Amino acid sequence: MIFIDTILSELLQFFKREGIESHTDEELIRKLDIxxxxxxxxxxxxxxxxxxxxxxxxxxxxxxxxxxxxxxxSPVEEIMMLLQDGIRKMREINPVYISDMQNNYPEAWGLTMDFVNSNNQHVNADILNRGILQGYFRKDINLQLVTKILLEQFFMMINPMVFPPDRYDLAEVFRSIYLYYVRGICTEVGGKQAEQFFSRHNI
Known part of the structure; x- marks a missing residue:
C-alpha cells in the first residue's frame, strides 16, 4: 500500500469509528503521526x-x-452475502459519520450517493436477472422496479428524519427492511436456499 493510501485508510477508520467532526485537523495530524x-x-x-x-x-x-x-x-447467496455484508458494515459505522458527511461535506456525500445509485442498480439488476433465469427469483417480478425499490429502501434507511440514529439501531433497520423483502421475491427453491443461508449465518 502506497503512503497516501495508508493515510486515507487510517482516516477512513477514524471517521467510521468516531465521525468526521470529532477531531480537528491538528488532532488528526497527531493521530496519523505525520x-x-x-x-x-x-x-x-x-x-x-x-x-x-x-x-x-x-x-x-x-x-x-x-x-x-x-x-x-447462486444469485440467492449473492443477495444474501451483500445483505450480510451490509449489516456488518452498518454495525461497524458510527451513525455520526453519515450525518457529518450529509450535513457538512456535500461533495463527498454526492460521490457516495452516485456510487450507491450506479453500483447498486447495476449489481442488483445483474443478480436478479440471473436469479430469474435460474429459477431462484420469481419470473413475474418487475426487474427495474424491484431494483429501484431495493435502492430506495437503502435511502430511507439512512435518512435520519425517518430513522433517527439515536432511536434506532441502523443495522437492525437494515435487517428488517431487506431480509423480509428478499424472501418475498424468491421462488420456493430460492426461498429454501435463503432460509438455509439465514440459519447458517444467523442473520
Missing part, C-alpha cells in the same frame, strides 16, 4: 481530505464486493 507540511501537501483543505477518503472508500468497496461475490454459489 508533519503539518505533509498533511498540507496531501490535502488542500478539510473538504478535500474528506473527498479523497470517500473516493478511497468507494474503490475499497468495489474490490471487497468482487471478492465477496466470488464465493457465492
Amino acid at each position: 508533519r503539518q507540511s505533509t498533511f498540507n501537501e496531501l490535502f488542500r483543505n478539510r473538504a478535500d481530505m474528506v473527498r479523497q477518503v470517500t473516493l478511497f472508500d468507494i474503490e475499497e468497496q468495489k474490490r471487497e464486493q468482487v471478492k465477496l461475490l466470488a464465493n457465492a454459489n
